[in-house]
Amino acid sequence: MLRFILRRLGVSALILVLGSVFLFFITVFSGDPLEDLRESRDRNREQLMAARTRNMNLDEPWYVRYWMWVVGVGKCAALRCDLGLDSRGADIGTALMNAAGSTLRLVTLATALAIIIGITMGILAAIRQYSGFDYIVTFAAFLFFSLPVFWVAVLLKEYGAIRFNNWIADPSVSLTAAIIIGVLFGLVLASLLGGDLRRKLITFAVSALVAFGAVTYFDQVDWWRQPALGLGLIILIALGAAVLLTYLTVGRGNMKILYAGLTTIAVGVVGTFIFSGWIEAPTYPLLLLMLAISVASAIIIGWFWGGWDKSIAIWVSIGTAVAFAGATGLDQLLRNWGPFLDRKARPISTIGSGSPNFEGPFWTGVWDWGVQLILPTIVLTVISLASYSRYTRASMLETIRQDYVRTARSKGLSERVVITKHALRNALIPITTIVAFDFAGLIGGAVVTESVFGWKGMGAMFQEGLTRVDPGPVMAFYLVTGTAAVLMNMIADISYAFLDPRIRT
Known part of the structure; x- marks a missing residue:
């Protein structure tokens, strides 16, 4: 396995180097970076041309400029990246940090949602083949797959932002x-x-x-402006998670697993009163600390109730604790929706990834940070849902018709065990490859999405570099997105080999 991983690392590094050479070459020779200044009539035209030449090292051959970029990137190993200056003299490394944060948080969230929702829909559609749900999923998949990204983004901008803001004023x-x-x-x-x-x-x-x-x-x-879950709904959500996890793991064969989940819920209720001050006015370190306490408590409870199924009881308890913590956080977030509307009458902006100079308590700040993610995330998630659901459905249908699945059923195993322990893992093998390609595709789609919603992310940096014939921002875009795409493909290959040991040879 180690040799396989090292071989994949070497291949990935070679692909990154060759891609960087090609991209740098075509960017440099795509136009004249001094064209706008040559046509200018400013008195300081010569000084501006000299400054741009110095910033972009235009007096050097392209391969020397490329080598200077490689040397600067090499310094990243010592955490001292030097990506140079753009055509205006601004530091590219600083701009990259801000742009990468906006784009990667958008793409990562969209990828996670698409994987979870798409695979779940695909599994359910395969289990209920030719049912009404299957037809609905199939129709939605083909519809979403055929929609252009920019068109979906414009529609959501109109109905999800402009008209929603009008409606929420008096819902x-x-x-x-x-x-x-x-x-x-x-x-x-x-x-x-x-x-x-x-x-x-x-x-x-x-x-x-x-x-x-x-x-x-x-x-x-008037729940639309003053929403909340309340302790009752939080308990119901956690109870649903405990029952679902128990059913998926042991069914009704070992009720101690369910008792572990119920005990975790009881401890969570007590914890909400003990940590009420932290919950109402937290910080990110406090949230992480409370989550760690919840997981540690769940591990202890699972170990106590587990008996001969300690590992399963621990995982069910952890899942229940996470569900309870998530529902508690959602409740606090909903309770602060009204105060957020008081500070920002039109909550969802159509331009930008945040509100300038927005000030408020922790949860209202989360609202300001989150609502800007909603629409572009929906765009990228919807586009990816189609491929995940269709591939998962096809893979599941192929797997559940295999001989070993029929053998498992003939041995008298329950349908839950057959699906979760025999069919699902093998059905996910081809999906791991799709995740890597989809991540790279989402980055490309994010360029269009950012343009529609006015995000200052990697897409804006990439477009500006191409427009100015400046390889600096373009190569910064490639450094992050190319590395992420190749890294995801490498992780997919390694995961593929882990799921199917035959791939290692």
Whole structure:
């Protein structure tokens, strides 16, 4: 395995070097970086041309300039990167830090959401092949896959920002809209749960009424501007996580696993009162400390209840603790939605990745940081959902028809064990490769998305470098995005070899 990893590292490094040479070459010879100054009539034109020549080292051959860039990048090993100056004399390293933070937080979040939601949808569609849910997922996948990124971004900008800001100023949901929401929720849930016609009708009726009642209640109490979960809903969310994790791991064969999850919830309730001050006015170190305390408590509880299944009990307890902590954080975030609206009447901006000079408590600051991520993240996630769901569905259908899966069923194993322990791991093998390619594709899509939403990220740096025929910003873009793409491909290869030992040879 070590030889395989070292070989992949060598190949990845070679690809990065060759790609950097090619990109630097075509950027340098794509135009004249002094063209705008040659046509200028400013009195200090000669001084400006001399300054730009000095900043970009235009008096040197292209290969010397490339070598100077390589030497500067090599200093990154000692944490002293020297990426040079751009055409205006600004330090590229400083600009790169700000731009990379904006782009990578956007792409990383979109990738994580696309993987989780897309793979889950693909698995459920495969398990319920040719059901209503399967048809809905298939239709949505082909629809999203065919949509241009810029068009989806413009639509979300109109309806998700401009019109939402108008609506949230005085929010209300009409009776017709509440009925439509209830019907759509009922149809989706009935198709997801499946069953015979009678069961589908009952599921549809109950879920539609619950959704209609919830929307009506929220409208009456002005929940849209003053939302909250409350301790009851937090407990229900954690309880759902405990039951789901117990079912996925041991089913109903060992109730001590469920008791571990329930005990974790009880300890979490006590913890909310003990750490209430930290929860209401936290800092990021305090949040990490509380999460660490939750995980440590869950490990102790899982070890105590686990018996001969200690490892499973510990993981179920940790999952329940994380769900409880996440729901608690979401509750505090929702409670600060109203104060955030008081500070910012139109919450979702159509330009930029944050509000300049915004000041407020911790949770309102999180809102300001997060709402700017919502629309561009949705754009990139929706585009990626199609490939993940379709590939996962196809891989799962191929896997569950294999002989070893039929053998597992013939031995009397439950469908839960067959799907989670025999089919799922093998079905995920081809998905690991798709993740790497999709990450690189998302970076390219982020360039367009950033242009529509006015983000000052890697896309803006890349475009500015091309426009000014300045290889500095272009190579800075390549240094981050190219390295990330190659690194993701290398991780995919290693994960592939881990999942299937035959790949190592």
